[in-house]
Amino acid sequence: MEMQLRQAQKMEAIGHLAGGIAHDFNNLLTPILGYAEMVAARLQPGDPLVAKVAGISAAAHKAKDLTQQLLSFGRRQAVATKVFDLNEVIESFYIVLRRTIRESISIKLALDPAGAFVAADRSQMEQVILNLTVNAQDALSGKGIIAIETCKVFMDGENVRLHPGMTDGDYILLAFHDTGCGMNSDVLAHIFEPFFTTKAAGHGTGLGLATVYGIVKQHHGHISVTSREHEGTTFRIYLPAAAEVPLVEAQAPVLAPAKAH
Ligand code: ADP
Numbered sequence: 001m002e003m004q005l006r007q008a009q010k011m012e013a014i015g016h017l018a019g020g021i022a023h024d025f026n027n028l029l030t031p032i033l034g035y036a037e038m039v040a041a042r043l044q045p046g047d048p049l050v051a052k053v054a055g056i057s058a059a060a061h062k063a064k065d066l067t068q069q070l071l072s073f074g075r076r077q078a079v080a081t082k083v084f085d086l087n088e089v090i091e092s093f094y095i096v097l098r099r100t101i102r103e104s105i106s107i108k109l110a111l112d113p114a115g116a117f118v119a120a121d122r123s124q125m126e127q128v129i130l131n132l133t134v135n136a137q138d139a140l141s142g143k144g145i146i147a148i149e150t151c152k153v154f155m156d157g158e159n160v161r162l163h164p165g166m167t168d169g170d171y172i173l174l175a176f177h178d179t180g181c182g183m184n185s186d187v188l189a190h191i192f193e194p195f196f197t198t199k200a201a202g203h204g205t206g207l208g209l210a211t212v213y214g215i216v217k218q219h220h221g222h223i224s225v226t227s228r229e230h231e232g233t234t235f236r237i238y239l240p241a242a243a244e245v246p247l248v249e250a251q252a253p254v255l256a257p258a259k260a261h
Pocket of ligand 1: 131135136180182183187196197198199205206209210
């Protein structure tokens, strides 16, 4: 429990720090971009400095993209909560995933036929699905399988090992399995920390899982991971289950039968 609390506080502190640095850095990039544009406008075509100034602009734009990501990580957007079926989000987002993930990788869905109703922010759930699926792809060299699963589980502490801070009740389990390279315990200990990455420079920001962690916590959920080197990884997210909302149809007013006189 204490470990979890310390982890949450650490993440929050790093988030604030990242947000602050990103904000100041973003401000510093504005004059760099502005002056580069001014210089570019004064150069004659064919001037050897044209390519160099374009290089300054391109690098500053890249830095702006990065600070933007940091800003959205540091100051998480407000949650726009609605009750919906997570299965339906996964199914409609599948088109985006299929276009993003290499063809040689098969994406399998195993969705609970009874539905997976949660009270959540739809676009943040899409972000979670995207981040975890892209990470799974990165862990797979060439072919492989990514499986996304949902199922309703009742956690009562007696039958299932509860996460610290998790209360008894119904949860929607959203799991991501991959048959990728897996992780050793040294890597596993740090994966949710912002800026932790094992990827080559330019390929990873180390913000993907920190963002997922933040979103899950904001939704009063829990996340765990099991991994075996050279075999694969499973991320499990538990979100409090919501009662299914019946589709409210616009109902015609019930007319009282005309009284017979
Ligand atoms: P990034 O993807 O930019 O490195 P993340 O926060 O998303 O940042 O991930 C942090 C690290 O966790 C990755 O660099 C990688 O080492 C490890 N990781 C994440 N997901 C997986 C996975 N499915 N299989 C193996 N390693 C993973």
